[in-house]
Amino acid sequence: MSKYAPQEVERKWQEIWEKTGTFHVEADPSRPKYYVLEMFPYPSGRIHMGHVRNYSIGDVVARFKRMEGFNVLHPMGWDAFGMPAENAAIKHGVHPAAWTFENIDTMRVQLKRLGYSYDWRRELATCHPGYYTHEQKFFLDFLKRGLAYRKKSPQNWCQTCHTVLANEQVIEGCCWRCDNPVVQKDLEQWFLRITAYADELLDDLKLLEGGWPERVLTMQRNWIGKSVGAQIDFPLETPTASGHKAVTVFTTRQDTVYGATFMSLAAEHPLVAELIEGSPEKEKVLAFVDKVRNMDRIVRTADDLEKEGVFTGAFCINPFTGAKMPIHVANFVLMGYGTGAVMAVPAHDQRDFEFAKKYGLPMQVVITPPGEPLDAASMSEAYTDPGVLVDSGEFTGLDNETAKARIADFLEEKGMGRRSVHYRLRDWNVSRQRYWGAPIPVIYCPACGVVPVPEADLPVLLPREVKTRPDGRSPLPETPEFVNTVCPVCGQAARRETDTFDTFFESSWYFARYASARKADAPFDPAEVGYWLPVDQYIGGIEHAILHLLYSRFFVKALRDAGYVAFDEPFSHLLTQGMVIKDGSKMSKSKGNVVDPDVMIKKYGADTVRLFALFAAPPEKDLDWSDTGIDGAARFLSRLWRLATEELAGMLSAASPCAAFSEAELAALPPVFKELRRREHLLAHKAGSDIRERFQFNTAIAAAMEAVNFLFANVADLRAESKGARVVSSAMATILTVLSPMAPHICEELWQAMGHGDSLSGRPWPVHDDTALLTDEVEVVIQVNGKLRGKISVGRDTPKAEVERLALAEPNVARHLDGKTIRKVVVIPGKLVNVVAV
Structure with a gap:
């Protein structure tokens, strides 16, 4: 392939990864594990640039940790119940299930097109009975332990969505979903006693210090109050x-x-x-x-x-x-x-x-x-x-x-x-008066009162053969085949609970289900969940600081006390990425400033879209969309392609990244080769620490760009010395390895073109050599009476006396010493000369 054709390259490698199961993973107690997870999406129909940014961040972390030798779990699923699907289904005259699963199919294709390294065998959808049957069992356990209870009290009521809202779902007096005013309404509702864990939820925030943003910890402390x-x-x-x-x-x-x-x-x-x-x-x-x-x-x-x-x-x-x-x-x-x-x-x-x-x-x-x-x-x-x-x-x-x-x-x-x-914290109201949710497994008997559905009768299935109502009210209370049942205690006619669970019930434990997503007879396999959990790195928006994150923390503690899990906190580390904005505001259809990822992928390719999303801003900051920026990312990948397939094609071979060279080998080559090797090792060191310690993908990419620019600038000199081919090949191998978590398809293709028989996905991160980072010359700062007056470059092994002589001869230093008597000269080799004069 002479010209870079991203669509062709990306399709090829995505098929290879899927066919070979490259990202399939199993528990392996002999290896250190790393569980990286992005907050799963609601299947709204199409992914947006916020999704692309979030999932690209997670994919870099997953790929990087594999290269560091970890056994990496990186799953994906769908937060599939909820009002938006129901409202959309009503609007389009289809069933919420049909709407949801069609959207899932579409979004799955989009995510696969971006080349994310998910183990798709673990995919889950919270609206599937195989998922919600387990949370119905959780609820019955909570009910036995007094953590679930029913009471009548004034509730936040959205007159538009026809359902109650938890306090956390009321934003400045309005519904968090539809932005319409919320009123108070007296209702009998089901609650989870989250307040029973208030002290532990507060005290255990100490366990998360250093792993979670302080802003999120403060928000949770204030909410618990x-x-x-x-x-x-x-x-x-x-x-x-x-x-x-x-x-x-x-x-x-x-x-x-x-x-x-x-x-x-x-x-x-x-x-x-x-x-x-x-x-x-x-x-x-x-x-x-x-x-x-x-x-x-x-x-x-x-x-x-x-x-x-x-x-x-x-x-x-x-x-x-x-x-x-x-x-x-x-x-x-x-x-x-x-x-x-x-x-x-x-x-x-x-x-x-x-x-x-x-x-x-x-x-x-x-x-x-x-x-x-x-x-x-x-x-x-x-x-x-x-x-x-x-x-x-x-x-x-x-x-x-x-x-x-x-x-x-x-x-x-x-x-x-x-x-x-x-x-300040109040118990969690989990009752919702909508259809598209998991049924609450309770029966009301005139003689026996509130009766839990026997575990053997789970799941209580959400009936599919119903018609949603145009006004959004749930059809369940008017569905006799669902409502009418018999009491499991006395056998008399009884009625089912017609409220469904708040969708945060589903998202409060999904991360644990991924450990054994296909286990039918239990929510988790103890060995699997014991190996994989807790999540090592969780990635998602700051808007979930109270709702989802607090509920998930409570859920884990409640499940722990019920004997399901043996850990205290679900997420060891949290990264809250910024929004994607355009023209000064968050992307939204109503503002007309949406950028469609599919359009961008079709025009530029997935690697370019990923690279721009990672390069344009540090992950915790808002990303300002720029057409110029994405054009620049595309030009860089084209230059990388041209460098490997044209400019240096004759010199490249299957050398290892950061290959070892003797001093004699390097001494026999022109100085440009030693400088190339120094820059190569600097790239491996800097990019590795930037990703590992700070998730600064933008600076890691910038370091790779600098290395590419150096190769381009010195192509003629490099090609003039055929004996240096292995040095060039090593540098190119390091560049591709470093860039592969960010732009995996093009790097795999060029890696293969260099003659490598293995996949970059299985390669370790390049190990730099500290001695290779040293330069022959160092910069020495010169101070006169503690003030900076000049700088000189000297050989690394220059004697102190010669450094002193050169420092005093530096014109600006000499000017500031004119007419003064030198009392003392302090030389710190390779760093500083300080002259004391009066």
Whole structure:
């Protein structure tokens, strides 16, 4: 092949890899393993440039680790359930299953066309019964252990998608899928008790330090939101009709309790309805509650929110001061934080301060800076810094940290409260009111109540012979052949649960299924999962920092405690790649700035598309699409082809990368050959460390480009000395080996053209020789009285006296020494000359 024809080359090698099973892998306890995984895609129909970037990064890591001698697991599958497929199927008048599997077929072809080194035998789709039967078994195990439970409570409801959303799926008050406003709706739902693992989820983040981006660790810490404080019971002035006698608050500032002058309740607090029953304020409170309940949670907790509230007509008593405290409903208090009730201390909390000022409520100073009294009437903002307690009974005079502990002791001694730890984290709502998902394996019997489906009856299959509804509502409740069943306990007529699992249920364990993806009678083969897991390198977007990554961490811990796995964390290392942007914004159809990977592959070839995606930016940064950039990547590969097949064709043979040469061999050749060898070893060293230590593929590629440029620039001199052919062949072999993880097809073809009988995919990474990196000359820096005044190049073995002489003779150095007396000259061989002069 005289001219570079990427389509032909790539098709050839993809067929070879598939035919020979090049990337098939089996557990081998005698070899070190490496599990690299990119977050699996939703089968939307076509891959986009974000996919290309993500999967190209993962493929380089997989290929590089194979070359380093690891037994590499690199699988691919499909996150195949969910609303997008259902909505698309409704729009196009087809079944979600047909839509999904057709998309999978299309996207599989696209990924194979890019030459990714997946073991396709392990491919999975979460919508296949062979997959979700195991997660139904997990759910039954969780149910037995009390980790799964059902309750009625206000839920985030998307009126467009007709389903509930977990708190993590509500983004600034809108549905994470459709961007439409979310409202609150009371529903019976299934939950997983993720809060049972709150401490472990928080503490084990220490295990991930250094392996995960600090930004992600911080996001998870904040989402779990551990707060240490106390619960305090504030007696109601008048108990409610149902017998409630107190409002219980959680506070981290029990040291300010003497300054609590009113009570704020969340609109969702169950006490609100009881407190206003029969009260003249009832209608006003109900109207306010209705308004607040549907406000965005983020807005309700924002510092700049205008604080609003309404008096319930009821009072509670401050148990420390005996003062009556009016009870308000406030827009900035959420039921999901603490107990949904806040003791308001306006002198020492800014939100309470603003609320008190607005509604003319009393303010009491109980903490002041040492020796600096504060006057509540003249305060312009709350005092929230440390200080000394005043007007606080027996605790007056204590510093506030000491007071926290003493007051907590007092609460427990008097039965007025107790020490307590609260979390921002809430249990995971896994019920979804949509069709295209895994059925929740539960039966409702009029006599027996909630009955788990017997394990022998799994899987509960999602019925395929149903018609989706145009409005998106699930057809399952109206499908008698699915709903109607018999109770496995008493044999009476019963009905099935018609909710399906949140799709994050599927993605929370898929990485473990890859270890034994075809095992039918269990989710994992213990030996396989014991060898391969945890994932050594996980790659995906920062947008999954809370949802998917937190759920997966919980799932692994729950499965560990059920005896399925023996590790604590699913992903040892995490890389969060940046987005692909064009014209200043993320690629999207709505913005009209999408670049179709298929079009690019057809025009340039897969290697060029991969190379550009890896070269244009470091992986953690956003990649700005550039037509000029991809043209440049194509030109470089064409130059590489021309260099190997035309310019140096007559000199190349099947030499090993970084081949060994004696000093005598090199000494017999012109200096350009020794410099070529130095650059070759520098490339192996730099590219290896850039990929291994920092995933800096762009600088590794740049180093290979520099080596290619050097060969081009010196072609005539190199060809003039036939005895140096093996040096040239070694350099070309190293270039191809280094570039092969990034542009595998062209490198395999040129490797074969050099006469190599093996595949680059099985080759080790080139091992550089430190002595080859040394140059005959070194640059020496010259300082006069500690300031840089010049540089000289000298032979590596130049005597100190000669280095000193040359340094003092350097014109700029001599100028700065003119008229001065030299007191001392310090020569550090190969590095520095420092002249001290007065």
